[in-house]
Amino acid sequence: MAQVNVTGxxxxxxxxxxxxxxxxxxxxxxxxxxxxxxxKSDGDFAITMPSVTGCRLEVSMMSFAKQSVAxxxxxxxxxxxxxxxxxxxxxxxxKADRIxxxxxxxxxxxxxxxxxxxxxxxxxxxxxxGIDVANNGKIQYQGEDINKFYIEGSDLLGGKxxxxxxxxxxxxxxxxxxxxxxxxxxxxxxxxxxxxxAINLKLKNKAKATWTFHGDAGGGWSWQxxxxxxxxxxxxxxxxxxxxxxxxxxTNNTGxxxxxxxxxxxxxxxxTGLSRYIGVAMPGVPSLSDKRTLFNRSFIxxxxxxxxxxRGEFKANIDYSFNxxxxxxxxxxxxxxxxGNRIITENxxxxxxxxSLSGKFIYELNQKTAFINNTLxxxxxxxxxxxxxxxxxxxxxxxxxxxxxxxxxxKMIKRFNGQHLITFQSVNEWESLPQTLSxxxxxxxxxxxxxxxxxxxxESAAYAFIIKGVTLSLEGGIKGYxxxxxxxxxxxxxxxxxxxxxxxxxxxxxVYAIPKFEYWVRxxxxxxxxxxxxxxxxxxxxxxNRDEVYFSPSLSFNWKPNNRFSGTLRGGLGRSPMDLNLxxxxxxxxxxxxxxxxxxNFYNSSSQNVSASVNYKHTRYGLFANGMAMQTWTRLPYTMxxxxxxxxxxxxxxxxxxDSRMFMAMGSLGKTLDFMRGSxxxxxxxxxxESQLLSQExxxxxxxxxxxxxxxxxxxxxxxFSFDYRIDWSDSRLTxxxxxxxxLSTMENELSLTFIPHRKWQWTLSGExxxxxxxxHNYKNIVMLDTKLTFQLNKRIxxxxxxxxxxxxxxYNYTTYSQLSSFESQRQLRGRQLLFSIxxxx
Numbered sequence: 001m002a003q004v005n006v007t008g009x010x011x012x013x014x015x016x017x018x019x020x021x022x023x024x025x026x027x028x029x030x031x032x033x034x035x036x037x038x039x040k041s042d043g044d045f046a047i048t049m050p051s052v053t054g055c056r057l058e059v060s061m062m063s064f065a066k067q068s069v070a071x072x073x074x075x076x077x078x079x080x081x082x083x084x085x086x087x088x089x090x091x092x093x094x095k096a097d098r099i100x101x102x103x104x105x106x107x108x109x110x111x112x113x114x115x116x117x118x119x120x121x122x123x124x125x126x127x128x129x130g131i132d133v134a135n136n137g138k139i140q141y142q143g144e145d146i147n148k149f150y151i152e153g154s155d156l157l158g159g160k161x162x163x164x165x166x167x168x169x170x171x172x173x174x175x176x177x178x179x180x181x182x183x184x185x186x187x188x189x190x191x192x193x194x195x196x197x198a199i200n201l202k203l204k205n206k207a208k209a210t211w212t213f214h215g216d217a218g219g220g221w222s223w224q225x226x227x228x229x230x231x232x233x234x235x236x237x238x239x240x241x242x243x244x245x246x247x248x249x250x251t252n253n254t255g256x257x258x259x260x261x262x263x264x265x266x267x268x269x270x271x272t273g274l275s276r277y278i279g280v281a282m283p284g285v286p287s288l289s290d291k292r293t294l295f296n297r298s299f300i301x302x303x304x305x306x307x308x309x310x311r312g313e314f315k316a317n318i319d320y321s322f323n324x325x326x327x328x329x330x331x332x333x334x335x336x337x338x339x340g341n342r343i344i345t346e347n348x349x350x351x352x353x354x355x356s357l358s359g360k361f362i363y364e365l366n367q368k369t370a371f372i373n374n375t376l377x378x379x380x381x382x383x384x385x386x387x388x389x390x391x392x393x394x395x396x397x398x399x400x401x402x403x404x405x406x407x408x409x410x411k412m413i414k415r416f417n418g419q420h421l422i423t424f425q426s427v428n429e430w431e432s433l434p435q436t437l438s439x440x441x442x443x444x445x446x447x448x449x450x451x452x453x454x455x456x457x458x459e460s461a462a463y464a465f466i467i468k469g470v471t472l473s474l475e476g477g478i479k480g481y482x483x484x485x486x487x488x489x490x491x492x493x494x495x496x497x498x499x500x501x502x503x504x505x506x507x508x509x510x511v512y513a514i515p516k517f518e519y520w521v522r523x524x525x526x527x528x529x530x531x532x533x534x535x536x537x538x539x540x541x542x543x544x545n546r547d548e549v550y551f552s553p554s555l556s557f558n559w560k561p562n563n564r565f566s567g568t569l570r571g572g573l574g575r576s577p578m579d580l581n582l583x584x585x586x587x588x589x590x591x592x593x594x595x596x597x598x599x600x601n602f603y604n605s606s607s608q609n610v611s612a613s614v615n616y617k618h619t620r621y622g623l624f625a626n627g628m629a630m631q632t633w634t635r636l637p638y639t640m641x642x643x644x645x646x647x648x649x650x651x652x653x654x655x656x657x658x659d660s661r662m663f664m665a666m667g668s669l670g671k672t673l674d675f676m677r678g679s680x681x682x683x684x685x686x687x688x689x690e691s692q693l694l695s696q697e698x699x700x701x702x703x704x705x706x707x708x709x710x711x712x713x714x715x716x717x718x719x720x721f722s723f724d725y726r727i728d729w730s731d732s733r734l735t736x737x738x739x740x741x742x743x744l745s746t747m748e749n750e751l752s753l754t755f756i757p758h759r760k761w762q763w764t765l766s767g768e769x770x771x772x773x774x775x776x777h778n779y780k781n782i783v784m785l786d787t788k789l790t791f792q793l794n795k796r797i798x799x800x801x802x803x804x805x806x807x808x809x810x811x812y813n814y815t816t817y818s819q820l821s822s823f824e825s826q827r828q829l830r831g832r833q834l835l836f837s838i839x840x841x842x
Contacts, residue, residue, distance in 0.1 A: 006047040006076060010039045010059055013081040015205070018043025022061040022082065026071070029054030062102060098672060101563070101619040104180040106130070107202075110173045112677065115714075115722045117754045117764055117790075121173050121201065122165030127714050127724075128176065129670030129679050130617060130624030131199075135289070136260040137162035141178055141197040142615045143626040143668060145265070148184050148198035152208070155184075156244045156306045158317060158360065159266030163302055164201070166261050167235045167248050169214060169841070172207035176200075181560075187371040187413045191421065191464065191471050193518065193525040195558055195568060203239055211238045213842040218800075222254075224810055224831025225295055225326075229254050231835060244306040251299040255830050257290040258298045262319045262356065270405065272431040272454040275581055277487070279590040280385050280399040280437065282352050283329035285812060285827045287746055287770060291804070292784060292829050293812075295326040312365040312372070318358070325352045332824040335644060336736060337695065342644055344593070350387035356380070371413040378406040393647050395441035395592045404432040421473070423462040430455045439592050446489065448589050454483040462514075469521035479510040483580065487588050496645055498597055499586035505540035506580040525558040535577070537602065542583060546602045550575050566615045573608040578638075582653065597652040599638055607634045622672025622679070629665040636660070641694035656699075660691035678715025684708065706732035724752040741822075742776035744815065762790040772814045774824070780813045798839040808832040 010022045022039040026047055034055065039045045049055070052071035057078075060066040065085025069078065098112035113127045126133045132140040139146050139161070149161035157163055182198035183189050218231040231252040238245045250258055285293040300321040307314050328349045335342040358379045365372040382402035389395050407429040414422050435450040460477025482505075489500040512533035519526040530553050537546040552574025560566040584598035611630035617623065639658040643650045666685035673679055686707040693700045708730035716722040731745045752766035768784045788802040808831050815824045 004049045004052050004076075006049055006052065006057065006071065008045060008076070008078040008080060009043045010045065010061075010080045010082060011043055012064075013083050019061060019064075019082060022059055022064075025058045025060075026052075027056050027058060063100075098674065099619050099622055104182075104563075106178040106180070106617070106619060108176040108178070110170055110175060113679070114170050115716050115754065116756055116762055117722070117752075118170050120166050121168045121170045121176070122162075124170045124173075125165060125176065127679050129622055129672055129681065131176075131178070132668070133165070136263060137165060138263075138265050139165070139199060141180075141199070142617070142624060143613065143628055143666070144196060146199050147182060147194065147196035147266070150198060150200040151244065152203055152239050153200060154244055154306055154308075154313070156246060156315065157304055158315070158362075159264035160262055160302075160304075160317065160319070161265065162261040162263060163246060163248055163304065167233075167246065168201070168237065169212075172203055172212060172237075173201050174204045175202040177202060184366075185371045185413065186366055186368045187415045187421070189368065190520075191466060191518075193520050193527065193558065195566075207237070207239065209240050211236060211842075213237075214840065216837055216839045218835050218837030220833060220835035222831060222833040223808060224828070226831075229833055229835060231256070231837065242308045245304065247303040249301045253297045254833065254835065255291040255294040255296060256298070257294055257296070258300045259321060259323065259356075262300060262302060262321055262358070270407075270429060270431065271427065271456040271458070271481075272405070272429050273456075273481075273483075273580060274431050274433045274452055274454050276401060276433065276435060277450055277452075277581075277588045277590060277596070278399050278401060278435045278437045278448075279594065280387055280397050282325055282350050282385065282387070283327040283331075283348055283825070283827060285814070285825075285829075287748060287772070287814070288812060288829075289768075292768075293827065295828075295830065297324040298322070311367060312363060315360070315362040315364070317360040319356070320358075321354075321356045323352070323354045325354075326350070327352075328828045330826045334822045334824075335642075335649070336821060337644070344393070344647065345391040346393075347390045348387060349389075350385060352383060352385045354381070354383040369415045371411070373409075373411045375407075375409045377408075380404055389592065393441060393593055395439060397592050398438040400434075400436040402434060406430050419466045421462075421464040423460075423464075423475070425458070425460045425462075425477075427458040428456070437589060437591075439589070441592060446491070446589070448487065448489045450485065450487040450588065452483075452485045454481070456481050464516075469519060471516075471518040471520065473516045473518075475514040475516070477512060479508075479512065481506075481508045481510075483507065485584065487584070487586065489587065489589055492587070496587070496595065496648055496650070498595075498650070502584040502586040502588065504542050504584050505538070506542075506583055507538045507540075508535050510535040523560045523562075525556075527556045527558075529554045537577075539583065539602075542585070543600060543602055548575075548577065548604065550577070550604075552576065564617055568613045569611070571608075571610040573606075575604050575606050578603045578605060587650070593648050595648065595650045597650065599653045601638075601655065603637045605634060605636045607632060609633070622674065624670040625668065627665075627667035630663070632662045634660045634662075639692055639694055641697070643695075643697070654694050656692075656694065658692045660689070662689045663687065673713075673715060676715035676717035678713065678717075680711070680713040682709075682711045684710070701737050703735040704732070705735070706730065720756045722754045722756075724750075726750045744773045744776070745771075746773065746814075747771040760792050762792070764788045764790075770812070772812075774813060774815050782809055782812060783807065784809055796841045798841075800837045800839070802835045802837070803832070804835075805830060805832045 010019045012019055020039055020041050024038060024045045025036045026034045026049060028034050035047050037045050037047055055071045057069045057071050058066060059080050061082060063084060064082040067080050067082060098109050100107050108128045110124055114124045118124055122133060125131050130142055148155055151164060177200040179198045181194055182196060183194045213236050216233045220229050222229045231254045234249045236247045302319040304317045331346040333344045360377045362375045385399040387397045410426045412424045431454050433452040437448045439446040457480045458477060460475055462473055462475035464471055464473030485504045487502045492500055510533050514531040517528040532551045535548050539545060554572030556570045558568045582598045585600055587595045587597050589595050609632040613628040616625045636658040638653045639656040641652050641654045664687045668683040670681040688705045690703045693702060710728035712726040714724040728748045731743050733743045734741045749769040752764060754762060754764045756762050766786045770782045772780045774780055785806040786804040788800060790798060790800045792798045810829055810831055811826055812829055813826045815822060
């Protein structure tokens with residue numbers, strides 16, 4: 001019989017490029033499938049039929065609208081153009097307008113959540129249900145930190161993704177992809193389970209393979225501090241197949257904190273373990289945003305490049321930032337003592353200059369059979385603070401706090417025959433943290449210098465293999481640590497006892513092994529870790545040397561019965577060494593009236609923890625929910641002690657048991673509101689922390705309890721109007737030796753209304769209301785109002801005028817409680833300020 005060759009080509013209508021993998025089906029007149037195939041790499045397809053009379057050809061592909069053609073009415077070969085659209089998958093609703101789901105990838109359409117007043121992609125991320133953006137820019141998905149942030153599939157910025165979220169225009173981003181259970185190293189795919197998600201920005205075609213620029217420049221006047229203000233930014237981005245770059249420069253003195261843009265949210269804890277002893281700090285204001293409280297002059301420049309060559313890629317990230325911050329505050333500190341409370345009054349005025357220079361250089365090969373990564377990183381930070389205090393103890397303090405840090409990390413993983421893994425890893429870190437405190441009080445001058453240096457090295461190898469869904473692995477290695485610290489305080493006030501000099505060496509050598517068992521079949525993952533180590537500590541006669549064995553098993557269970565629900569249980573126990581920074585017999589002055597002395601023995605702590613978390617999502621209805629609860633028990637053989645000597649307070653450690661317990665629970669529920677192009681979210685948390693301390697040589701049982709609840713809603717119900725509203729309420733209480741203080745609450749409301757009377761004009765009116773309970777039933781209320789008028793000349797030029805703190809509120813009061821004291825404070829606020837600005841885009 002004669003045969004009919006049904007041939008053709010399938011193309012993307014937007015860019016006229018061939019589509020590979022499109023499903024091609026021929027159906028008969030009865031609607032039944034006769035034959036099917038899929039398009040090849042060049043978009044071509046071919047099907048042989050005995051007859052095409054009454055038949056139809058249907059072409060479908062994810063993210064494209066289905067096409068249907070009657071075969072007996074057209075000529076062959078044919079060309080089928082596919083247009084963006086939505087299709088229905090089994091058990092999954094795909095909505096091209098706002099949210100769609102494909103396997104473990106959730107795609108948010110940026111245009112479905114953006115409002116006209118938005119500037120950066122970070123503004124839009126805050127409205128997407130399931131995604132939380134903290135005030136410092138850190139992103140969480142379903143209550144968990146993300147583990148990667150990609151731009152077109154490439155990790156250009158690493159953990160410093162605040163540069164992208166604050167800088168990339170939302171108009172350049174077509175979609176935000178959330179990849180659940182994302183394993184960044186391809187070589188571990190199918191071997192090591194990940195419960196973290198990653199975010200990938202899918203750019204629009206206009207922002208690809210070209211440089212995009214935008215810049216803002218603004219100037220005006222401030223009433224407090226009185227003087228001129230400015231705000232400026234330059235942002236450049238290139239996203240090309242083999243090269244990416246983001247370079248940004250920002251400066252302002254309007255109260256916008258730029259430091260979060262340079263924060264590395266993926267950076268782990270430094271193994272050098274150094275921390276500052278000197279605790280001179282500028283006055284801050286909890287609850288209120290930086291734009292209300294920060295008296296700053298800030299500057300940041302960042303350049304980030306990625307080159308792809310061969311099978312690998314090279315990245316270079318270089319950042320420099322400068323901040324000058326001024327602050328003024330009046331404080332009353334009350335120490336709770338059995339013989340009567342002690343009250344200290346302070347009026348503080350200070351200036352801080354901080355500089356930060358960082359560089360990170362990475363080579364990475366990330367394939368299914370091999371992974372190689374070498375990261376060289378350096379950070380140079382230096383802070384200078386000058387603080388003048390009047391009140392109970394008039395004084396002037398100056399702190400010089402530089403920090404020098406460099407590290408190199410190398411990791412190589414090789415996969416053999418799909419079932420065997422060999423891993424080699426090397427980590428080397430060095431840090432120097434000198435600290436100087438100069439104090440002038442009552443005509444007496446004190447100068448304390450602390451020299452602190454540490455070097456850490458870790459070399460390890462691991463082997464793993466898979467047997468029918470079971471992964472068995474064993475890692476072994478060695479860790480070495482060398483640290484020297486010395487401090488000198490020439491003399492102390494007469495009423496203070498103790499040594500004034502420290503010369504400390506805290507070194508250790510550890511040999512460890514980590515057997516791991518992981519069961520990963522279908523929707524269940526079970527992971528058991530059994531780390532064991534032997535450590536030798538050498539303290540160079542500061543205290544006695546020690547040899548210790550540590551064993552800290554942990555177990556986790558993850559169950560994901562379907563794409564909507566997942567649950568995780570975790571638990572662990574074990575022993576761990578104390579913080580080696582606590583080993584110093586002499587006193588160290590942390591600020592003008594606070595000193596600390598360390599332990600005179602080596603201690604180990606023991607702990608147990610258990611936690612549970614659940615996640616649920618229904619993308620068809622735009623519903624995302626998560627919850628978590630955690631309980632921990634910690635036993636320390638030493639306890640912090642507080643002792644007052646006149647106006648001075650000394651914190652030390654006593655040889656006494658300290659059992660503490662902590663319970664924490666939190667949850668969040670987010671939902672799209674499609675009827676008005678909006679979304680809403682409700683969240684809550686509860687915490688209870690119980691611990692022991694010594695005050696004036698008396699045992700003190702301290703219990704701090706707090707809870708909070710909040711919600712936010714936004715919408716764009718009509719073309720000319722949009723709104724954002726947020727409310728947060730929290731309550732906290734401190735109980736000391738079963739004597740409870742009053743519950744004290746704080747509440748914050750924030751409302752923003754945007755009106756668009758004409759497509760070129762935009763007017764935003766926003767306000768914040770803070771209510772702080774100073775004492776029981778004694779409230780402090782403050783209302784802050786802002787407004788902004790924007791005129792868009794064309795797509796590239798925009799003018800704006802803004803007036804912030806219209807009511808010119810200049811101060812704010814609040815009260816906080818710690819375990820052994822209360823703290824009342826009055827802080828200055830930024831006054832009214834007027835700013836004119838222009839924005840240019842390319």
